[in-house]
Amino acid sequence: xxxxGSPHRSCQQKRRxxxxxxxxxxxxxxxxxxxxxxxxLVACAxxxxxxxxxxxxxxxxxxxxxxxxxxxxxxxxRIVIGMSIEDTITYxxxxxYENSSIPVLHMMYDTLVTYELGDFSEVKPxxxxxxxxSPDAKTYTFHLxxxxxxxxxxxxxxxxxxxxxxxxxxxxxxxxxxxxxxxxIEIPDPHTVVITLTQPDVSFLSALAGIPFSVVDSKTVQxxxxxxxxxxxxxxxxxxxxxxNSAGTGPYMLVEYVPKDHVVLVRNPNSWRPPGxxxxxxxxxxxxxxxxxxxxxxxxxxxxxxxPEQVEELRSDANIVISAGPSLQTAFxxxxxxxxxxxxxxxxxxxxAIKLAIDWEGLQALIPGSVxxxxxxxxxxxxxxxxxxxxxxxxxxxxxxxAQAGYPDGFTATLTASATMSSAGVRVSDLAEKxxxxxxxxxxxxxxxxxETGVWVEKWRGYQCEMxxxxxxxxxxxxxxxxxxxNLVAARVQWTYEDDLLDLMNQAAATTDxxxxxxxxxxxxxxxxxxxxxxxxxxARLFIAHKANVKGVVPEATxxxxxxxxxxx
Amino acid sequence: xxxxxxxxxxxxxxxxLGITLMTFIVSHMLPASPESAMLSLSALSHPEIVSxxxxxxxxxxxxxxxxxxxxxxxxxxxxxxxxxxxxxxxxDIKQYWPATIELATSGLLxxxxxxxxxxxxxxxxxxxxxxxxxxxxxxxxxxxxxxxxALITILVFYHRLGWAPGIGxxxxxxxxxxxxxxxxxxxxxxxxxxxxxxxxxTHLVLPSSVLAIFQTAYIVRITRSGMLEVLTQDYIxxxxxxxxxxxxxxxxxxxxxxxxxxxxxxxxxxxMMLAGTVVIETVFAWPGLGRYAFFGTSRxxxxxxxxxxxxxxxxxxxVNLVVDVLQAAIDPRIRLGG
Numbered sequence: 001x002x003x004x005g006s007p008h009r010s011c012q013q014k015r016r017x018x019x020x021x022x023x024x025x026x027x028x029x030x031x032x033x034x035x036x037x038x039x040x041l042v043a044c045a046x047x048x049x050x051x052x053x054x055x056x057x058x059x060x061x062x063x064x065x066x067x068x069x070x071x072x073x074x075x076x077x078r079i080v081i082g083m084s085i086e087d088t089i090t091y092x093x094x095x096x097y098e099n100s101s102i103p104v105l106h107m108m109y110d111t112l113v114t115y116e117l118g119d120f121s122e123v124k125p126x127x128x129x130x131x132x133x134s135p136d137a138k139t140y141t142f143h144l145x146x147x148x149x150x151x152x153x154x155x156x157x158x159x160x161x162x163x164x165x166x167x168x169x170x171x172x173x174x175x176x177x178x179x180x181x182x183x184x185i186e187i188p189d190p191h192t193v194v195i196t197l198t199q200p201d202v203s204f205l206s207a208l209a210g211i212p213f214s215v216v217d218s219k220t221v222q223x224x225x226x227x228x229x230x231x232x233x234x235x236x237x238x239x240x241x242x243x244x245n246s247a248g249t250g251p252y253m254l255v256e257y258v259p260k261d262h263v264v265l266v267r268n269p270n271s272w273r274p275p276g277x278x279x280x281x282x283x284x285x286x287x288x289x290x291x292x293x294x295x296x297x298x299x300x301x302x303x304x305x306x307x308p309e310q311v312e313e314l315r316s317d318a319n320i321v322i323s324a325g326p327s328l329q330t331a332f333x334x335x336x337x338x339x340x341x342x343x344x345x346x347x348x349x350x351x352x353a354i355k356l357a358i359d360w361e362g363l364q365a366l367i368p369g370s371v372x373x374x375x376x377x378x379x380x381x382x383x384x385x386x387x388x389x390x391x392x393x394x395x396x397x398x399x400x401x402x403a404q405a406g407y408p409d410g411f412t413a414t415l416t417a418s419a420t421m422s423s424a425g426v427r428v429s430d431l432a433e434k435x436x437x438x439x440x441x442x443x444x445x446x447x448x449x450x451x452e453t454g455v456w457v458e459k460w461r462g463y464q465c466e467m468x469x470x471x472x473x474x475x476x477x478x479x480x481x482x483x484x485x486x487n488l489v490a491a492r493v494q495w496t497y498e499d500d501l502l503d504l505m506n507q508a509a510a511t512t513d514x515x516x517x518x519x520x521x522x523x524x525x526x527x528x529x530x531x532x533x534x535x536x537x538x539x540a541r542l543f544i545a546h547k548a549n550v551k552g553v554v555p556e557a558t559x560x561x562x563x564x565x566x567x568x569x
Numbered sequence: 570x571x572x573x574x575x576x577x578x579x580x581x582x583x584x585x586l587g588i589t590l591m592t593f594i595v596s597h598m599l600p601a602s603p604e605s606a607m608l609s610l611s612a613l614s615h616p617e618i619v620s621x622x623x624x625x626x627x628x629x630x631x632x633x634x635x636x637x638x639x640x641x642x643x644x645x646x647x648x649x650x651x652x653x654x655x656x657x658x659x660x661d662i663k664q665y666w667p668a669t670i671e672l673a674t675s676g677l678l679x680x681x682x683x684x685x686x687x688x689x690x691x692x693x694x695x696x697x698x699x700x701x702x703x704x705x706x707x708x709x710x711x712x713x714x715x716x717x718x719a720l721i722t723i724l725v726f727y728h729r730l731g732w733a734p735g736i737g738x739x740x741x742x743x744x745x746x747x748x749x750x751x752x753x754x755x756x757x758x759x760x761x762x763x764x765x766x767x768x769x770x771t772h773l774v775l776p777s778s779v780l781a782i783f784q785t786a787y788i789v790r791i792t793r794s795g796m797l798e799v800l801t802q803d804y805i806x807x808x809x810x811x812x813x814x815x816x817x818x819x820x821x822x823x824x825x826x827x828x829x830x831x832x833x834x835x836x837x838x839x840x841m842m843l844a845g846t847v848v849i850e851t852v853f854a855w856p857g858l859g860r861y862a863f864f865g866t867s868r869x870x871x872x873x874x875x876x877x878x879x880x881x882x883x884x885x886x887x888v889n890l891v892v893d894v895l896q897a898a899i900d901p902r903i904r905l906g907g
Binding site for chain 2: 090174
């Protein structure tokens, strides 16, 4: 506010006048201020008076003040999990395919076979107690356990399996393509399911362990509008019901879901493997730093989404235990092979130089706890190459290769990536910046183009990226999934798998002999290492931080943690 | 005045038409497509999944057809189905908006309670030490990044001191009030449960304080400058010359006149609080409209975006109508409908 000339003086006079009446005015205003403060304090009293302890301040012993089921005489035990459920769209197991819905669905549904407690080396029985695979790896026969019941009390039959899988195929949602290898499903009796594939594929067993192949109670879901016919994408109306209810055989059942707020699951009364804790309460906490503080205050028992950095800060806390396991989450750097999009990048020598120019140790430090990737398949998985075959850093050699390719002074390339995506708590943009500075050391001038995820996907799908960083989480933990999906990734950067590589993949898929399959897989991965115009960045580690009284926590990649194995002390 | 109010309300449908059309055009100009925002990369390479998706959500129709279809449903009060929640947008909004209104209202009340007296005091003490302190506070309040402020508030008042609950609308370890209105504070009173009322009130403290700090800063500045302008007017000198008590001069003669710009700002501020709380809602895990709209935007969920925009616009118009009526009531010189 500018006062000019005389008004200025008069203004000052006025101010002096007011100041003259100062004591009086100040007194009145102080009174008002005090009154306001009192009102404000009444409005937010606990901020000033910590004496009345609200429920949140209670020590987090598993003795809930209020029982959700008033009839239960020993108070039910409840675990409170802090987690981001921001991207959850539905809890319909045959439609959902989001990071945050999979761990929750894992509590409600079972699959025919499963991977247990983070062990990705072997598929274990679940609803199917045993199975036979025909020597040509085309026909799978599953024998269901008896006495398995759904939450409704309906017994599990082979018809439920058939119906669920047909619904998965015909609802034509994000995970529906997983049914593509299946030619037919026969049910000779209520306890036998025979699945025939269009071509040999031993990795199908691994796919069956995934959440989309959850078996739902066909009678109950049909009663709520579910359909398995070929036009299910138009006629099925069960999604909404399945988002608020569950119809599975899993240890828990869904009783309440308030989007972006919380999820309540209670013990499935008919569970064939009862969990140790009666109730699971998932509190939506989108911000991971808030999850950390809630855990330290004891308001949540377990935090699902802490970043590696936040985990480091918790190490000194005696009341908190950190469990770590493989995340199977990996970022990849890919670059084009098309001379029209970027001529230097299309040269094979330049590709070799890029792999040698990356500071692999520095990258590992950037993703705390991460493990080097020996190929596109993480080291924990069946068929993986030994760590020693992973990429190395050699700047001299990189410069030589660039000179050989005709670019002794380097060149310019644009790296397009999502500004918001992250891989196991590490932002893709941070990785992109690191790669930019690494490649800059050998003269490759990388321009970053960080955009909204949707915009990036569109450019990537349109085969237009010069360089890009993408995040990959396997659809099922088998090398066949990696090799298959990276055939699609390769197409985005103008590489097509050569016939010898495809032959190796087909041979690996067609053999039921484990050693032979491993040999073919490793051979294929070596070819990819040699030829690919993409390279895997270190695999992030999955950390689950929880209170010391929570026992049995084993981080399990996409499921994160299986509450049926947890107990509270 | 009744005519004026009626005319303003009658303009709402026209405005909704304009808003939906604008939102529709803007969201379709983005260089991204709904299927790539919603489907996994593997699913995108399967044409039958992509075409089923486009058909299910009416994306196979031409853009004008899509818009007309939307309008036809809107007339029947149907905002369409949200792709990111698989349920009607009306149901989504019904769930999220009490949380947002509860937060914005308590935030606004808090900022008025604090900002108004501070503004008056700063004007009276112009150039004084307290004035400087208040001005520094209001400058800080307006310029501090809200994300940082929210995290620091949780860190200090929840994590370190434990004075108030950190996040969420309610305590995960206790039973929630049965839903009547969706406003937890009101529902817990309906349930005649003071404990629940207390819990829901304490959960409001930190998020509404952060929201309030930002707005308080503006309210202080507007009150201060309004008061300064009024205090130089002749009628104030006349009032003083008549020998009126300073309190009467300040609050009856000066503040009442200085309130006019403030009230019109409050209308704007309330609108800003309703729509602009995404950051606070995210940090405090507050399940409100802001987060819903933000996620909807990132997934190109047009029905959700247009539904939220329309509802907020209507609230905004109504709030501003109230503001206009209030101004006319305070200042007899303003004639509505004239």
